[in-house]
Amino acid sequence: MATTAEQLALPSGERRTDPSLTVYGILALGISAMVVVGTLFGAWLAIRSGTKVWPPKGVTIQDYFGVTLSVTALMAALSGWWALYGVRHDERRQAVLALSLQIFLEGAMINLITYVLQTSGLSPRANAYAVLYYALNIALMALFATAMGVGAVVLTRVLGGEVTVLEPDLGWAVAWYGTVVALAWFVMFILVYVVQ
Amino acid sequence: MTLTANRPALPSSVSTPGVSEGAAVLPESPLTTSDHKRIGRYYIAAAVLFVLVGTVIGILLEVQLSSSGANVTGSQYDRLFNLHTTVSSLLFLPLLFTGLATYLVPLQIGARRLAFPRVQALALWGSVAGGLLLLASYTFGKPTGWGIAYPTALPFAKAGASRATDLWAGALMLVAFCAVLSAANLFVTVVKLRAPGMTMLRVPAFTWSVLAVSAAILLATPVFIAGLLLIYLDEHFGGGLFRPTQVNGNLVWQHLLWLYGRPDVYLVIVPALGGLTDVVTTHARRPLVQPAAAKVLIFAAMLLCFGILASDQTIEKAVLLPTPSVLSLLVAAPVGLLTLLWLGTIRPAEVRLHVSLLYVAGFVILLLAGFVNGVIAASQHLHGGLTGAGSAWTVGQVHAVLFGAPTLAAFGAVYHWGPKLYGRSLNALLGALQWLLLLGGFLISALASWLAGYDGAPWHVTTYTGPRSADWFNYGKLGVAGGVLIALGLLVFVANAALTWARSRRASEADRPGDPYDAGTLEWATSSPPPDQDFDVIPDVRSDTPFADWKATRTPAGSAA
Numbered sequence: 234m235a236t237t238a239e240q241l242a243l244p245s246g247e248r249r250t251d252p253s254l255t256v257y258g259i260l261a262l263g264i265s266a267m268v269v270v271g272t273l274f275g276a277w278l279a280i281r282s283g284t285k286v287w288p289p290k291g292v293t294i295q296d297y298f299g300v301t302l303s304v305t306a307l308m309a310a311l312s313g314w315w316a317l318y319g320v321r322h323d324e325r326r327q328a329v330l331a332l333s334l335q336i337f338l339e340g341a342m343i344n345l346i347t348y349v350l351q352t353s354g355l356s357p358r359a360n361a362y363a364v365l366y367y368a369l370n371i372a373l374m375a376l377f378a379t380a381m382g383v384g385a386v387v388l389t390r391v392l393g394g395e396v397t398v399l400e401p402d403l404g405w406a407v408a409w410y411g412t413v414v415a416l417a418w419f420v421m422f423i424l425v426y427v428v429q
Numbered sequence: 430m431t432l433t434a435n436r437p438a439l440p441s442s443v444s445t446p447g448v449s450e451g452a453a454v455l456p457e458s459p460l461t462t463s464d465h466k467r468i469g470r471y472y473i474a475a476a477v478l479f480v481l482v483g484t485v486i487g488i489l490l491e492v493q494l495s496s497s498g499a500n501v502t503g504s505q506y507d508r509l510f511n512l513h514t515t516v517s518s519l520l521f522l523p524l525l526f527t528g529l530a531t532y533l534v535p536l537q538i539g540a541r542r543l544a545f546p547r548v549q550a551l552a553l554w555g556s557v558a559g560g561l562l563l564l565a566s567y568t569f570g571k572p573t574g575w576g577i578a579y580p581t582a583l584p585f586a587k588a589g590a591s592r593a594t595d596l597w598a599g600a601l602m603l604v605a606f607c608a609v610l611s612a613a614n615l616f617v618t619v620v621k622l623r624a625p626g627m628t629m630l631r632v633p634a635f636t637w638s639v640l641a642v643s644a645a646i647l648l649a650t651p652v653f654i655a656g657l658l659l660i661y662l663d664e665h666f667g668g669g670l671f672r673p674t675q676v677n678g679n680l681v682w683q684h685l686l687w688l689y690g691r692p693d694v695y696l697v698i699v700p701a702l703g704g705l706t707d708v709v710t711t712h713a714r715r716p717l718v719q720p721a722a723a724k725v726l727i728f729a730a731m732l733l734c735f736g737i738l739a740s741d742q743t744i745e746k747a748v749l750l751p752t753p754s755v756l757s758l759l760v761a762a763p764v765g766l767l768t769l770l771w772l773g774t775i776r777p778a779e780v781r782l783h784v785s786l787l788y789v790a791g792f793v794i795l796l797l798a799g800f801v802n803g804v805i806a807a808s809q810h811l812h813g814g815l816t817g818a819g820s821a822w823t824v825g826q827v828h829a830v831l832f833g834a835p836t837l838a839a840f841g842a843v844y845h846w847g848p849k850l851y852g853r854s855l856n857a858l859l860g861a862l863q864w865l866l867l868l869g870g871f872l873i874s875a876l877a878s879w880l881a882g883y884d885g886a887p888w889h890v891t892t893y894t895g896p897r898s899a900d901w902f903n904y905g906k907l908g909v910a911g912g913v914l915i916a917l918g919l920l921v922f923v924a925n926a927a928l929t930w931a932r933s934r935r936a937s938e939a940d941r942p943g944d945p946y947d948a949g950t951l952e953w954a955t956s957s958p959p960p961d962q963d964f965d966v967i968p969d970v971r972s973d974t975p976f977a978d979w980k981a982t983r984t985p986a987g988s989a990a
Contacts, residue, residue, distance in 0.1 A: 254544050254621050261613035261647055268651035269658075272688075276659060276681045283676030357666035361675050364668035368658050 259383070259406040263413035266376055270417045273372055274424055277365045288429060289362050291354070298349045299426035302342060306418040309338035309380070313411030316387070320396055320404035328396070328404070332388040335411060339381045342418070343374050369421055380414045383407055460554060463546035465531050466959060468553055470850060472528025473843065475557050477926075480521035480836075481919055482564065486513040488912035491877075494893060495905030506891045508567050508593070515597075517832065518694055519604055520560045525839045526700040527552075527611050530639040533846060534615060536952035537633045539624025539970065541963045544617040548610055555607035562600035569593040598661040605654045612646035615639050624951070626970035630721055633950045633973070634710070635842070637724050638703020641731040642696055649692045649735070656685030687738050694831045695734040695760060701838030702727050702767055705789050708845045709771040711948045712781045718773040720973060726763040726770075733760045761800060768793055781946065784860035788841025791868040792834050798872065799830035802879055821904075822882020825875035828911075833871030840867070840922065848957045851926060852933025852941045859925040866918030874911025877904045933958075949974025 281287050288294065312335035319328030350370055355363045387407040390396045396403045462468060486509050493500050501509065531549055535542055543549050569592040619640040623632065632640075659681070663670040671678045706727075710717045717723055736756040771789070780786070806822060840863065847855040881904035882888075884897060893901040933941060943956040954976040955964055968975055 254617060257617045257621055258545055258548075258613055261616055262609070265609045265613070265647050265651045268648060269655045272652045272655035272685060273659070276655070276685065279677045279681050279684075280670070280675070283680075357662050357668045360668055361670040361672075361678065364659065364662050364666070364670040368655070368662055371662075372655070372658065 253402055253405070255402045255406040256409060259410045260413075263410055266379075267413065267417060270369070270372055270376070270420065273365065273369050274420065277369065277424060280361050280365060284361070287362065289360050292362065294426055294429055295349075296426060298345070299422050302345055302349075303419060303422050305338055305342050305345065306415040309335050309342065309377075310411045310415035312338060313384075313408040316391075317401065317404040317408040320391065320401045321398055323398045325391065328391050329388065332384055332391060332407065335407070336381050336384040336388065339377045339384065339411075339414075342377045343381075346370050346374050346377075366425070369425065373418055373421055376414045376417055380411055383410050460550065461547070462550055463542070464961060465535050465543045465546055465549065468546070468549050469528045469530075469532025472524050472531055472553055472556075473850070474528075475553070475560070476521050476524035476528060477919065477923060479516055479524065479560050481916065481923075483513055483516035483521060484912060484916045484919060486516070488909060488916065491874075491905055491908035491912050493891070493905075495902050495909055497892065497898065497902065510889070511597070512564065512567055515563060515601065516560070519601070520556070520563070522697040522832070522835050522839060523608060523693075524556060525843075526639075526642075526697065526704075527608075527615075529635075529704065529839070529842055529846070530615050530700065531611075532850060533952055534618055534636050534639055535622065536849065536955065536959060536963055537636045537950055538619060538622060538627055539951045539964065539967045539975070540618065540622035541967075542622075543614055544622060545614045548614050552607040552611040552614070555610075556604050559600045559603035559607065562596055562603070566593045566596035566600060569596055594664045595661060598657045598664065602654055602657045602661070605650050605657065608646055609650050609654075612643040612650070616643040616647065619643075624967045624970050624975070627975070630724065631970060631973040631975075633703075633952075634706035634717070634720075634723055634727065635700065635703040638700045638706075638727045638731075641703075641728050642699045645692060645696050645699070645731050645734065649689045649696075652685055653689035653693075656682065656689070659685070691738045692734040694827075695737055696731065697831070697835040698760070698764065699727060699731045699734070701792065701835040701842075702730060702764065704842035704845075705792060705838050706767065706771070707950070708783075708785045708789060708841055709774060711845065711946050711950075712783045712786055713775045714779050714781060714947075715774055715776065716949075716974070718770050723767060723770055726767045730760060730763040730767075733763065736760075758803070761796075764796060768796075783845070783946075784855075784857040784864070785841045785845035787861060787864045788837045788844065791837040791864055792841065794868065795829050795834040795837065795871055795875075798875065799826055799834070802826060802829075806882075819887060820882040821878045821886040821888045821901075823878075824888050825878030825882065828878065829871055829875035833867075833875065836871070837864070837867060840864075843922075843926075846952070847929065848942065848945050849952055849959065851929045852958045853929060853936060854945065855925050855929045859921055859928075863918045863921040863925065866914050866921060870911045870914030870916075870918055872911070873914065874908050877907035877911060880904050880907075944976070947980075949977030951976050954979065 312331045316328045316331035316335060319325065319331055350367065353366075355366060357363050357367045384407055387396060387403045390403055457464070459467070459471060489501070490506070490509055490513060493506060531543065531553075534540075619632065619636055629637070629640075659670060662668065669675055669678075671682050673679070706717065706723055733756070736759065738756075802822075802825070843850065844855050844860050847853075878888075881901050884900055884904070886893060886897075886901040886904065893905075938956070941957045944953040945957075946953065950973075951964075951968075951970075954968070968979055972978055
């Protein structure tokens with residue numbers, strides 16, 4: 234026979250799942266993602282310090298693309314927080330709209346980064362700069378792709394009524410992860426486009 | 430007396446926290462299971478299979494170094510060496526401890542599940558797939574060189590399309606990514622799913638060590654992932670990032686690898702310390718002397734593992750220290766102090782003689798052997814001898830201290846928690862035989878390398894040459910004998926686990942006691958093996974031995990009170 238709560242001398246500690254579980258998970262992975270990007274930044278700076286001509290001849294950094302990407306990343310991150318606002322204020326339409334916008338903008342980031350890579354004239358066969366440039370962009374694209382995935386899952390849950398004002402944890406998760414990914418982009422922007 | 434007397438179904442009034450309705454949509458198969466206990470067992474099985482492969486490869490390498498007649502070519506030797514190091518270091522102890530943690534952590538903290546059970550299943554099968562791809566890389570194209578064995582040289586001699594390298598880097602990225610997923614999962618599980626009243630200082634030592642090592646993995650492994658991405662791009666496309674002419678290319682490779690590799694090989698000590706602390710406490714039948722200090726020491730060991738990076742003076746732009754080995758030796762401090770706490774806890778008259786204690790002794794013996802050799806090597810070095818990096822001596826140190834000791838600790842933990850893992854205790858006689866084979870194997874294998882090192886033999890060579898090579902070949906033969914003993918020890922474990930599991934499935938409830946050791950922690954408060962939901966009710970924790978508290982209230986005296 235199973236031991237029941239009544240039979241226990243100690244009171245039962247039964248409780249529902251802490252709603253911040255997903256947020257903690259997302260943040261733990263976000264920290265690791267930042268370490269990946271930070272490591273690539275470190276490699277970039279190390280190689281840069283040992284190379285006389287940096288960026289190599291023929292490489293043109295187009296600020297226009299960098300700024301456009303940064304604005305897009307910022308909008309994607311803010312959309313995540315807007316979605317959370319919608320969830321927390323029981324504004325389901327706003328949450329759906331914000332999440333859709335976030336997914337769209339993160340897709341746009343991947344699209345634009347791909348375009349920038351294609352039109353940069355750089356090949357990872359060319360030199361160390363190109364290898365690092367591609368590695369950074371691939372890492373960032375992977376982050377935005379995972380952010381899209383997180384957004385899609387949360388959007389589905391919002392549509393299914395599983396993310397509500399009483400259970401907003403996935404809303405927090407999507408907002409925080411979008412912010413971490415955008416932060417990773419901004420560090421790359423400063424490194425590649427500003428500091429070079 | 431357990432919190433699940435006869436493995437009942439979950440009462441309808443008690444919901445399973447966090448398991449959404451959608452979770453039931455997927456059928457329960459090995460690939461999609463959300464049962465942390467099944468996932469944990471699969472992890473352990475995968476780890477043992479991988480180490481068997483790694484051990485066989487290691488024996489082949491020793492055979493190569495035991496005679497002048499080369500059995501494999503230089504490139505084959507390189508590839509085998511690379512596989513031996515990667516499989517043994519990344520696919521055995523990390524997976525084995527992850528398996529134990531996956532199984533035990535929710536039980537120890539009074540949770541019904543992991544934070545993200547399906548993520549853990551994904552991490553498991555991703556690791557297995559990565560391991561198989563890694564092994565498959567042997568059959569493709571050009572050699573991958575020394576790989577991650579030691580980053581003194583660039584990993585790949587020539588840039589260019591090499592499917593073996595692509596596969597090698599891709600497989601390791603997958604394994605590393607899965608390690609991050611698993612670490613994040615375990616970290617969040619410990620932080621967020623502890624039973625009410627279970628403060629961080631009340632969690633069992635093994636769970637505490639899992640928390641510490643998970644934090645370390647979350648910080649160190651991404652560095653490795655980034656390094657592998659660079660290797661993949663550089664090797665696949667030939668951009669020349671790691672070309673010898675590229676200034677700082679070698680530096681980047683060495684530091685990226687070592688930022689991960691140095692802590693990683695030492696970090697397996699951390700869960701070993703936690704697991705053995707629980708083993709000693711349970712079988713000593715006494716609370717650990719200074720349990721808070723034990724937790725501090727375990728955490729300190731984790732932190733000091735990161736400092737080991739600075740002790741390697743052979744890499745480019747190494748951290749300059751007056752005595753480089755100090756940071757390596759510092760790790761020994763918490764390990765030694767924790768061992769003293771174990772000894773202080775044990776009273777010979779009260780101790781329960783359990784086979785897992787043999788493994789604790791083996792762990793200490795191998796660490797002591799390594800420590801003594803370190804001292805001898807240091808004195809040799811002072812007198813102009815060559816026993817440090819670049820010498821065969823280091824291989825012995827790796828086999829004894831970094832691989833052998835934690836391996837014995839891991840199997841000690843498996844024997845201790847065997848009743849939970851397999852339903853009933855593993856055969857103690859076979860356990861003792863396995864201990865003898867493993868300890869003997871590791872000591873002989875290490876001794877062969879130590880002696881070769883003292884005799885001046887180099888490491889990482891395809892074969893020995895020179896006037897003293899005849900002596901070195903003899904050490905190689907000794908190494909083969911050690912490797913064979915280790916392999917036999919592993920096979921004994923496979924047989925023991927399979928027999929126990931088969932017998933457990935036929936055994937009655939009475940033959941599968943939930944609390945065979947009269948222990949105090951929560952994993953023993955449920956049946957063996959635990960039911961799907963782990964616990965019917967989760968107790969309110971008021972000390973670091975909540976199950977002992979609960980049992981005390983069930984005694985006549987307790988009831989009267």
